[in-house]
Amino acid sequence: MATIATLTAAGVLGAFLWTFAEYLLHRFAMHALHGKGIMSREHLEHHVTSAWNFDVNHILSWTGMLLVGFGGLAPLAAWASSWSVGIAVAVGWAAGYFHYEIRHALAHRRGPTSRYTGWVAQNHFHHHFGHPMANHGVSVPWWDLVFGTSERPSKVRVPRRLALPWMLGDDGELLPAHADRYVLVGSVAPTERTAQLDRARAFASLAPVD
Ligand SMILES: [Zn+2]
Numbered sequence: 001m002a003t004i005a006t007l008t009a010a011g012v013l014g015a016f017l018w019t020f021a022e023y024l025l026h027r028f029a030m031h032a033l034h035g036k037g038i039m040s041r042e043h044l045e046h047h048v049t050s051a052w053n054f055d056v057n058h059i060l061s062w063t064g065m066l067l068v069g070f071g072g073l074a075p076l077a078a079w080a081s082s083w084s085v086g087i088a089v090a091v092g093w094a095a096g097y098f099h100y101e102i103r104h105a106l107a108h109r110r111g112p113t114s115r116y117t118g119w120v121a122q123n124h125f126h127h128h129f130g131h132p133m134a135n136h137g138v139s140v141p142w143w144d145l146v147f148g149t150s151e152r153p154s155k156v157r158v159p160r161r162l163a164l165p166w167m168l169g170d171d172g173e174l175l176p177a178h179a180d181r182y183v184l185v186g187s188v189a190p191t192e193r194t195a196q197l198d199r200a201r202a203f204a205s206l207a208p209v210d
Pocket residue numbers: 046104108124128
Protein backbone atom coordinates (compact mmCIF):
# COMPACT_ATOMS: atom_id res chain seq x y z
CA MET A 1 0.00 0.00 0.00
CA ALA A 2 1.38 3.40 -1.00
CA THR A 3 2.14 5.87 1.78
CA ILE A 4 0.40 9.25 2.12
CA ALA A 5 3.65 10.93 0.97
CA THR A 6 3.75 8.77 -2.18
CA LEU A 7 0.08 9.44 -2.95
CA THR A 8 0.57 13.18 -2.41
CA ALA A 9 3.60 13.17 -4.71
CA ALA A 10 1.57 11.24 -7.31
CA GLY A 11 -1.23 13.83 -7.08
CA VAL A 12 1.23 16.71 -7.49
CA LEU A 13 2.73 14.91 -10.50
CA GLY A 14 -0.75 14.59 -12.05
CA ALA A 15 -1.44 18.31 -11.54
CA PHE A 16 1.99 19.19 -12.97
CA LEU A 17 1.33 17.00 -16.02
CA TRP A 18 -1.92 18.91 -16.50
CA THR A 19 -0.06 22.26 -16.60
CA PHE A 20 2.09 20.90 -19.45
CA ALA A 21 -1.01 19.65 -21.29
CA GLU A 22 -2.66 23.06 -20.73
CA TYR A 23 0.27 24.73 -22.49
CA LEU A 24 0.58 22.22 -25.35
CA LEU A 25 -3.16 21.97 -26.05
CA HIS A 26 -3.67 25.73 -26.01
CA ARG A 27 -0.65 26.49 -28.18
CA PHE A 28 -0.80 23.64 -30.68
CA ALA A 29 -4.24 21.96 -30.64
CA MET A 30 -6.11 25.28 -30.38
CA HIS A 31 -4.08 28.15 -31.86
CA ALA A 32 -1.72 26.48 -34.34
CA LEU A 33 -4.58 24.56 -36.05
CA HIS A 34 -6.44 27.80 -37.00
CA GLY A 35 -9.90 26.29 -36.48
CA LYS A 36 -9.30 22.76 -37.77
CA GLY A 37 -10.99 20.30 -35.40
CA ILE A 38 -13.58 21.00 -32.71
CA MET A 39 -11.09 21.95 -29.99
CA SER A 40 -9.43 24.61 -32.12
CA ARG A 41 -12.72 25.90 -33.56
CA GLU A 42 -14.38 26.25 -30.15
CA HIS A 43 -11.37 28.00 -28.68
CA LEU A 44 -10.99 30.46 -31.55
CA GLU A 45 -14.73 31.23 -31.35
CA HIS A 46 -13.96 32.16 -27.73
CA HIS A 47 -11.31 34.58 -29.06
CA VAL A 48 -13.76 36.24 -31.50
CA THR A 49 -15.77 37.90 -28.72
CA SER A 50 -13.58 37.15 -25.67
CA ALA A 51 -16.76 36.19 -23.81
CA TRP A 52 -16.91 33.04 -21.68
CA ASN A 53 -20.32 31.41 -21.84
CA PHE A 54 -21.23 27.94 -20.73
CA ASP A 55 -22.26 25.58 -23.52
CA VAL A 56 -22.50 21.85 -24.14
CA ASN A 57 -18.94 21.70 -25.50
CA HIS A 58 -17.68 22.28 -21.98
CA ILE A 59 -19.26 19.00 -20.91
CA LEU A 60 -17.47 17.31 -23.83
CA SER A 61 -14.14 18.80 -22.68
CA TRP A 62 -14.72 17.82 -19.05
CA THR A 63 -15.58 14.23 -20.08
CA GLY A 64 -12.58 14.05 -22.41
CA MET A 65 -10.12 15.28 -19.80
CA LEU A 66 -11.52 12.94 -17.11
CA LEU A 67 -11.13 10.07 -19.59
CA VAL A 68 -7.51 11.04 -20.28
CA GLY A 69 -6.84 11.09 -16.52
CA PHE A 70 -8.74 8.05 -15.29
CA GLY A 71 -8.71 6.03 -18.52
CA GLY A 72 -5.16 6.85 -19.67
CA LEU A 73 -2.86 8.18 -16.97
CA ALA A 74 -4.25 6.05 -14.11
CA PRO A 75 -3.70 2.66 -15.81
CA LEU A 76 -0.30 3.81 -17.07
CA ALA A 77 0.84 4.82 -13.56
CA ALA A 78 -0.81 1.67 -12.12
CA TRP A 79 1.23 -0.45 -14.54
CA ALA A 80 4.42 1.36 -13.44
CA SER A 81 3.52 1.37 -9.73
CA SER A 82 0.15 0.53 -8.17
CA TRP A 83 -3.52 1.34 -8.67
CA SER A 84 -3.63 3.67 -5.66
CA VAL A 85 -0.77 5.69 -7.20
CA GLY A 86 -2.53 5.58 -10.59
CA ILE A 87 -5.76 6.97 -9.14
CA ALA A 88 -3.81 9.67 -7.24
CA VAL A 89 -2.13 10.80 -10.49
CA ALA A 90 -5.54 10.98 -12.19
CA VAL A 91 -7.08 12.91 -9.27
CA GLY A 92 -4.18 15.42 -9.44
CA TRP A 93 -4.64 15.74 -13.21
CA ALA A 94 -8.38 16.34 -12.82
CA ALA A 95 -7.80 18.87 -10.01
CA GLY A 96 -5.30 20.76 -12.21
CA TYR A 97 -7.69 20.71 -15.15
CA PHE A 98 -10.75 21.94 -13.23
CA HIS A 99 -8.65 24.57 -11.48
CA TYR A 100 -7.65 25.86 -14.93
CA GLU A 101 -11.28 25.76 -16.15
CA ILE A 102 -12.51 27.72 -13.13
CA ARG A 103 -9.65 30.26 -13.28
CA HIS A 104 -10.23 30.84 -16.99
CA ALA A 105 -13.98 31.29 -16.61
CA LEU A 106 -13.59 33.60 -13.60
CA ALA A 107 -10.91 35.69 -15.33
CA HIS A 108 -13.47 36.46 -18.02
CA ARG A 109 -16.50 36.83 -15.82
CA ARG A 110 -15.29 38.49 -12.61
CA GLY A 111 -12.71 41.05 -11.67
CA PRO A 112 -9.52 39.84 -9.96
CA THR A 113 -9.60 39.57 -6.18
CA SER A 114 -5.99 38.62 -5.36
CA ARG A 115 -2.41 38.98 -6.60
CA TYR A 116 -2.71 35.60 -8.32
CA THR A 117 -6.05 36.28 -10.04
CA GLY A 118 -4.73 39.72 -11.05
CA TRP A 119 -1.80 37.98 -12.74
CA VAL A 120 -4.07 35.35 -14.37
CA ALA A 121 -6.25 38.10 -15.87
CA GLN A 122 -3.45 40.35 -17.13
CA ASN A 123 -1.48 37.41 -18.51
CA HIS A 124 -4.55 35.94 -20.23
CA PHE A 125 -5.94 39.20 -21.62
CA HIS A 126 -2.59 40.03 -23.16
CA HIS A 127 -2.99 36.62 -24.85
CA HIS A 128 -6.48 37.66 -26.07
CA PHE A 129 -5.87 41.29 -27.04
CA GLY A 130 -2.12 41.68 -27.46
CA HIS A 131 -0.59 38.48 -28.81
CA PRO A 132 -2.53 35.20 -29.10
CA MET A 133 0.69 33.26 -29.76
CA ALA A 134 2.07 34.29 -26.34
CA ASN A 135 1.01 33.36 -22.79
CA HIS A 136 -0.52 29.97 -23.58
CA GLY A 137 -0.41 28.98 -19.93
CA VAL A 138 -3.54 30.26 -18.19
CA SER A 139 -3.19 28.94 -14.64
CA VAL A 140 0.64 28.87 -14.36
CA PRO A 141 3.47 30.86 -16.01
CA TRP A 142 6.29 28.33 -16.15
CA TRP A 143 5.84 26.63 -19.55
CA ASP A 144 5.71 29.99 -21.36
CA LEU A 145 8.96 30.88 -19.61
CA VAL A 146 10.52 27.53 -20.58
CA PHE A 147 9.47 27.83 -24.26
CA GLY A 148 10.07 31.58 -24.63
CA THR A 149 6.42 32.53 -25.24
CA SER A 150 5.96 34.60 -22.08
CA GLU A 151 5.12 38.29 -22.56
CA ARG A 152 4.37 40.79 -19.85
CA PRO A 153 3.53 44.28 -21.14
CA SER A 154 3.10 46.91 -18.46
CA LYS A 155 -0.43 47.60 -19.74
CA VAL A 156 -2.75 45.43 -21.85
CA ARG A 157 -4.44 47.31 -24.71
CA VAL A 158 -8.11 46.35 -24.70
CA PRO A 159 -10.33 47.25 -27.70
CA ARG A 160 -13.38 48.93 -26.17
CA ARG A 161 -15.86 46.72 -28.01
CA LEU A 162 -14.25 43.60 -26.48
CA ALA A 163 -13.69 44.92 -22.95
CA LEU A 164 -14.71 42.56 -20.17
CA PRO A 165 -17.76 43.81 -18.21
CA TRP A 166 -15.81 43.77 -14.92
CA MET A 167 -13.28 46.26 -16.34
CA LEU A 168 -15.88 48.97 -16.88
CA GLY A 169 -17.82 51.37 -14.69
CA ASP A 170 -21.40 52.48 -15.35
CA ASP A 171 -20.06 55.19 -17.68
CA GLY A 172 -18.42 52.55 -19.89
CA GLU A 173 -14.92 53.76 -18.98
CA LEU A 174 -12.17 51.70 -17.41
CA LEU A 175 -12.53 51.50 -13.62
CA PRO A 176 -9.63 53.33 -11.90
CA ALA A 177 -8.80 50.12 -10.00
CA HIS A 178 -7.70 48.53 -13.32
CA ALA A 179 -5.90 51.53 -14.82
CA ASP A 180 -2.43 50.31 -13.86
CA ARG A 181 -2.86 47.10 -15.90
CA TYR A 182 -5.21 47.95 -18.79
CA VAL A 183 -5.87 50.71 -21.26
CA LEU A 184 -8.96 50.97 -23.48
CA VAL A 185 -8.38 51.64 -27.17
CA GLY A 186 -10.58 52.14 -30.24
CA SER A 187 -14.24 53.04 -30.42
CA VAL A 188 -16.97 51.35 -28.45
CA ALA A 189 -19.39 50.63 -31.28
CA PRO A 190 -18.71 47.36 -33.09
CA THR A 191 -19.32 47.62 -36.84
CA GLU A 192 -19.85 44.96 -39.46
CA ARG A 193 -16.26 45.49 -40.50
CA THR A 194 -14.82 45.04 -37.01
CA ALA A 195 -17.03 41.95 -36.47
CA GLN A 196 -15.67 40.36 -39.66
CA LEU A 197 -12.11 41.37 -38.81
CA ASP A 198 -12.43 40.06 -35.24
CA ARG A 199 -13.48 36.66 -36.60
CA ALA A 200 -10.81 36.49 -39.30
CA ARG A 201 -8.03 37.60 -36.97
CA ALA A 202 -9.13 35.27 -34.13
CA PHE A 203 -8.97 32.30 -36.52
CA ALA A 204 -5.53 33.45 -37.72
CA SER A 205 -4.39 33.67 -34.06
CA LEU A 206 -3.78 37.41 -34.51
CA ALA A 207 -4.73 40.11 -32.01
CA PRO A 208 -7.91 42.10 -32.73
CA VAL A 209 -7.40 45.53 -34.27
CA ASP A 210 -8.04 48.59 -32.11
ZN1 LIG B 1 -9.93 33.27 -22.57
